[in-house]
Amino acid sequence: MFKAMLIKEFILVWRDKYALAALFIMPSVFILIMSVALKDTFNRERTLLNYAIIDQDQSLQSSKMRTFLADNRALQEQHVTISGAAERQRALHENLHFVLTIAQGFSESYTQMESEGSKLQLYAAADVRPEMLSLFKSEIALGVTRLRIEKMKTELAPYLPELAQELEAIDFHGEGLVNVRFNALAADEKPTSTQQSVPSWIVFGMFFIIIPMSTIFISERKQNTLMRMSAMNISIPALFAGKIVPYMVINQIQVWLMIAVGIFIVPFFGADALTLGHSIAGLVMVSLGLSLAAIGTSVLIAVSVATVEQATTIGGITNILLGAIGGIMVPKFYMPSSMQELANLSPMSWGLEGFLDIFLRGLGPEAVVVDSLKLAGFGAGLLLIAGVVFSHRIRRGI
């Protein structure tokens, strides 16, 4: 019986080009786009911010300030002439993130700017992200601090030459000052954008089955094939099992297809290749749990709504909402604590944490048992509710 159902479901999906696109092509393209779009997240050579300096002081100190800012490779000075407010506004609108004006008198007052008033005026583009503003302000503060240390060094050198030498040795942007070691990675390893983004989009992609699965189910309901199967002694649990098994297989194909894209295709586009982590068993556990959660959601939608159009709309919205709440679209650490608590209720969040444990944190199957069981329980619960709703509808002849 299951063999017949499995074959039927595969043929129906295989012959539905929209279902194929939704199940396999879209998630794979997602993985590719997101990996390539975020590929420079951990690249220290990459320019994050463009800025210009209007140097009205024309002093040795203002010139050094310019040099100090240029030491940070994430910042790129653009040498443009800005002669008035209108030009500055246009430049900030078009390609600059910041314009820093170093006012006349900076060289005399940089040691007492806090008390005498700052000679530095920073203009920021309206769409600058807060963390980028913090980064640039820190760099300015660091530049002023370096100027002050240089002054101290010059003044102390005749009296305390050893201290002046120590001050000289400080490397503000070198690797030697702070060693960074990423958890669960080797000393010379750093996380890649592929490793961080692929798990999110695998979770999201697996829930893409909601639309094709629920639309096929509703078509069967509408065409009375489900009723016919009931008349052929097929019970509701058997009917549901006949859906669960094929779509679990489809979900597994999806997962490994997306992983294959991460490993083999993404590097062709200049991003880092995905690595699998250390636990295939853990990966399978999480993905099976996610499958059951996605299938439970699909079946509940399919038995609850009346038309294919309703299933498509509600399925799509459910997918996006679960993704938004579950930290797929906006990482959880960006969310306020109340939203993070809400995110912890989303099955996509459990799946994502499970995948991150495997892909990013290098953990084993024991680390994902709880998340996998939560996902399986969620899916089983929804299937149970769907069974009650469906048997009620059959009894009512709807």
Next chain:
Amino acid sequence: MIAIKNLVKRYDDLLALDHIDLSVGKGVIFGLLGPNGAGKTTLVSILNGLTGFQEGEIEIFGLSLEQEPAAIRKRCAFVPQALALYENLSVLENLRFFAGIQKITGADLRRNLDYAISVNRLQPMLKQKAGTLSGGQKRRLNIAIGLLNNPEILYFDEPTVGIDPDGRNEILETIRNFKNDAKTVIYTSHYMPEIEKLCDEVAIIDRGRIIRQGLLETMLQEEKTDSVVIELLSSSPAQLHELVQKHEDVEMIDAATLVMEQQNSTKMGALLAALAAENITLKEIRYGTTNLESLFIRLTSSSHEGSDV
């Protein structure tokens, strides 16, 4: 084969089947006739174990439907009014799927597949997708799926809806042939010429009650009248009602049907003149009709009168 006693089915406050008693013997083609909403589909759904019931007893093959539904369903097949098949699967894939879920395998599968295909003349289109078949071919496939378990009882719920006369005749011919294979057929329809052509026995059901049941031939003989049925193309109910009031022995069945109880040329002449004066167009006049349709009209209209009292 099928014995129903005192069957009651309610949907909340609506009494869908009202103390039904019915029996159908082996090898009989049994017509279940009634207007829309009479309870035919509900009765067939109950017999197929798709819907429960509140009171009464049903025995099929001598087994209680309540106690052994699975054993009974294994020996029956239901051909629903809707085309319950997969349009994206080929004819053969549809047949194999529905055989597969009924766990029909090996020699049984080959024999039953051959039978379903040959009876419904599906051989030339086995590889064709069901969605590309004509209406009549789809209906035949719908029936073929019902034959896969080689059922002893076949339930047909209005199986000829929406197909042309040729296709309808082909299907009726197919169903008539089941008699030769000793299969029992329960056939619901509100299309009376079909029932008349096909069935040995008939039950007329209206508002959840069986108002007449028996051998079709006997029923028609017993109910033979001297009435005349006048069918009209168009009229307004109010206009027709007013007109009927002025003519003795003429009864208005609906906005398109009048019945004159006795053949009377003077009265008929007056009635036709009155219709012409009101610009009401005639479709057909049937004299001395004793067909199922006039019997059905008479029985269902008197049933409504009774219930109004």
